[in-house]
Amino acid sequence: EIVMTQSPATLSVSPGERAILSCRASENINYNLAWYQQSPGQAPRLLISGASTRATGIPARFSGSGSGTEFTLTIDSLQSEDFGVYYCQQYGNWPLTFGGGTKVEIK
Amino acid sequence: EVQLAQSGAEVKKPGESLKISCKTSGYIFTRFWIAWVRQMPEKGLEFMGIIYPGDSDVRYSPSLQGHATISADKSIGTAYLQWSSLKASDTAIYYCARIPVLGDNYFDTWGQGTVVTVSS
Numbered sequence: 654e655i656v657m658t659q660s661p662a663t664l665s666v667s668p669g670e671r672a673i674l675s676c677r678a679s680e681n682i683n684y685n686l687a688w689y690q691q692s693p694g695q696a697p698r699l700l701i702s703g704a705s706t707r708a709t710g711i712p713a714r715f716s717g718s719g720s721g722t723e724f725t726l727t728i729d730s731l732q733s734e735d736f737g738v739y740y741c742q743q744y745g746n747w748p749l750t751f752g753g754g755t756k757v758e759i760k
Numbered sequence: 761e762v763q764l765a766q767s768g769a770e771v772k773k774p775g776e777s778l779k780i781s782c783k784t785s786g787y788i789f790t791r792f793w794i795a796w797v798r799q800m801p802e803k804g805l806e807f808m809g810i811i812y813p814g815d816s817d818v819r820y821s822p823s824l825q826g827h828a829t830i831s832a833d834k835s836i837g838t839a840y841l842q843w844s845s846l847k848a849s850d851t852a853i854y855y856c857a858r859i860p861v862l863g864d865n866y867f868d869t870w871g872q873g874t875v876v877t878v879s880s
Binding site (some may be wrong): 751 | 795797804805807855857864867869870871872
């Protein structure tokens with residue numbers, strides 16, 4: 654099973670600043686990585702698939718990069734609605750696995 | 761619009777059985793895999809398994825296999841997750857989610873979640 658490790662566990666950011674979230678896979682998953690946002694009390698929402706392709710309706714301030722084992726989600730100019738928990742998920746190997754999440758909180 | 765509507769919250773006792781549902785709309789149910797994902801209290805997301813409603817092909821995550829069963833009724837566009845004997849450790853929110861691209865197993869649309877509480 655591929656282990657997904659996200660860092661940091663918590664990120665304190667002021668509105669308007671940039672947030673950079675990391676996700677590392679224990680094995681090569683090529684570009685088979687998705688990012689999700691989960692706001693409090695809500696279901697997860699797809700942000701990014703294929704490591705860098707924004708899902709329909711996702712603002713351009715969200716961008717993904719990386720391949721192989723190292724991936725990054727960047728959120729430019731954080732808005733109030735962006736605070737929550739972010740998860741990466743690999744789909745390059747079975748079983749599918751999620752990272753433990755990064756909580757983005759207001760500084 | 762693709763939508764997944766899940767059944768309501770459940771409170772059960774250990775040893776009881778339960779079947780929760782995920783009713784889909786806005787797309788052809790039989791052509792897309794559906795996944796179930798667990799989120800235990802204050803924890804992260806855990807993948808449980810997937811089903812292809814077209815032929816009921818089911819694949820489970822090895823870490824969660826054997827305790828819950830995934831099924832689907834293609835006549836009514838609904839997927840199910842069921843237990844024959846619940847444990848306290850099954851207390852969680854359960855989400856269904858659609859896989860939009862065959863072979864690319866990420867989730868583009870999620871249900872609102874079903875809260876399951878198992879307590880004596």
